[in-house]
Amino acid sequence: MTAVEPDPGSATALRLHLADVLTMSGDLRTTPWRSAVETVPREVFIPGFFERVDGPRETMWRPVTPELVGAEERLELTYTDETWVTQLNQGITAFDTDVPIPGVPTSSSTLPGLVVRMLEELQVEDGNRVLEIGTGTGYSTGLLSARLGSELVTSVEVDRRVADHAVRSLSAAGYAPVLVADDGLLGHQPGAPYDRVIATCAVRHIPSAWLAQSRPGGLILTTMLGWLGASSGLVRLEVIGNGSAEGTFLGGTDSFMPARPHAAPKLDDSVYSWIEEVGTTDRRTVVGPEILDPWDGWTSLFIAQLAIPDAQLLTYGIDDGPVLDHIVDTSQQSVAIPYRTPDESAAVRRAGPVDLWKPVERAITEWRAAGSPALDQFRISVSPDSQTVWFGDPAGPLSWKLRTSA
Numbered sequence: 504m505t506a507v508e509p510d511p512g513s514a515t516a517l518r519l520h521l522a523d524v525l526t527m528s529g530d531l532r533t534t535p536w537r538s539a540v541e542t543v544p545r546e547v548f549i550p551g552f553f554e555r556v557d558g559p560r561e562t563m564w565r566p567v568t569p570e571l572v573g574a575e576e577r578l579e580l581t582y583t584d585e586t587w588v589t590q591l592n593q594g595i596t597a598f599d600t601d602v603p604i605p606g607v608p609t610s611s612s613t614l615p616g617l618v619v620r621m622l623e624e625l626q627v628e629d630g631n632r633v634l635e636i637g638t639g640t641g642y643s644t645g646l647l648s649a650r651l652g653s654e655l656v657t658s659v660e661v662d663r664r665v666a667d668h669a670v671r672s673l674s675a676a677g678y679a680p681v682l683v684a685d686d687g688l689l690g691h692q693p694g695a696p697y698d699r700v701i702a703t704c705a706v707r708h709i710p711s712a713w714l715a716q717s718r719p720g721g722l723i724l725t726t727m728l729g730w731l732g733a734s735s736g737l738v739r740l741e742v743i744g745n746g747s748a749e750g751t752f753l754g755g756t757d758s759f760m761p762a763r764p765h766a767a768p769k770l771d772d773s774v775y776s777w778i779e780e781v782g783t784t785d786r787r788t789v790v791g792p793e794i795l796d797p798w799d800g801w802t803s804l805f806i807a808q809l810a811i812p813d814a815q816l817l818t819y820g821i822d823d824g825p826v827l828d829h830i831v832d833t834s835q836q837s838v839a840i841p842y843r844t845p846d847e848s849a850a851v852r853r854a855g856p857v858d859l860w861k862p863v864e865r866a867i868t869e870w871r872a873a874g875s876p877a878l879d880q881f882r883i884s885v886s887p888d889s890q891t892v893w894f895g896d897p898a899g900p901l902s903w904k905l906r907t908s909a
């Protein structure tokens with residue numbers, strides 16, 4: 504199909520409509536950010552993207568480009584409040600295939616509602632210098648540039664091809680922020696000190712470079728995640744100085760793809776055969792498998808993840824058996840499989856030298872005893888030596904030190 508360029512007026516109308524939608528949803532709250540949304544052409548940043556479609560066996564990704572679906576449909580989809588995946592498997596774009604394909608999303612244009620909610624939560628003021636981590640398509644970088652002026656914006660993208668594409672798109676839209684192709688967990692010292700740091704990829708702990716490159720009183724906004732897959736929603740920290748900061752969890756179920764060095768190591772297929780080969784034992788438990796469901800806005804899963812930070816979640820069934828959540832810690836060669844028995848009691852099947860479910864039971868029991876507080880009741884304290892997520896008392900039973908080594 505040949506792409507016919509849509510009427511540029513329709514892009515303007517769609518942008519205004521998007522601003523209305525985001526205002527009504529409560530994501531867009533202030534006039535300067537509304538002007539930015541009305542100004543920045545999202546279509547320049549995502550010429551092509553993937554739409555998720557559920558295949559019979561696995562999720563597939565349908566390429567959406569002007570050539571494949573027509574320029575009008577591509578433009579209309581661009582201005583919906585959706586996340587559009589722009590890269591699969593660290594390299595495949597929508598222009599590389601004509602048909603739906605499987606893959607793992609590795610870059611995307613986050614739904615505008617979340618982008619602007621984060622920008623509002625960043626509490627920028629005129630003249631602030633901002634460091635953004637995870638440029639992606641550059642759309643959020645464009646909004647920051649429209650709001651503050653390109654000269655105050657630095658954005659870091661780990662993937663060079665993605666970064667190059669963002670530079671071209673930003674330039675086409677009339678913006679020239681500092682764009683760095685590097686690991687954003689290292690920040691970007693030449694532009695420091697920053698008044699604000701915002702990450703659109705999720706971290707396991709707050710990178711020390713972000714603290715060191717922030718002005719005291721500056722704010723860091725990010726999502727945090729762990730290897731069981733639970734996200735913190737947004738977290739905002741105020742930088743104290745000398746490597747310290749205090750933060751609050753803002754609530755919500757927002758999540759981002761992991762910052763590349765903070766992602767869980769890939770498990771190879773030998774894990775499956777290992778689990779089948781080692782002897783397992785079963786025991787009763789007071790904490791059933793449902794705590795691994797993100798039914799309560801992530802909190803119980805997030806707590807399990809704090810209790811066993813090196814464990815990963817694998818969900819699969821063996822032969823024709825039920826699909827079960829397997830908690831695997833390869834560093835301890837141990838696995839725990841919580842399940843419900845036919846009489847609906849909670850039980851756990853475990854293998855390996857360490858009972859991985861024990862710390863989860865302790866943590867969840869303490870959490871329940873405290874009244875099952877939601878994540879937005881938790882805080883994070885960061886010092887040069889440690890990072891602690893806590894509820895009630897940083898030294899109390901509901902406090903966990905984060906892994907800061909990776």
Ligand SMILES: C[S@@+](CC[C@H](N)C(=O)[O-])C[C@H]1O[C@@H](n2cnc3c(N)ncnc32)[C@H](O)[C@@H]1O
Nearest residue numbers: 610612613637639643660661687703704762763
């Ligand atoms: C959700 S996308 C970014 C969304 C984008 N800011 C927007 O406006 O929609 C996350 C991006 O973070 C990038 N990323 C992952 N790890 C990173 C890291 N360590 N440093 C910088 N960028 C990283 C990914 O390559 C991806 O492009």
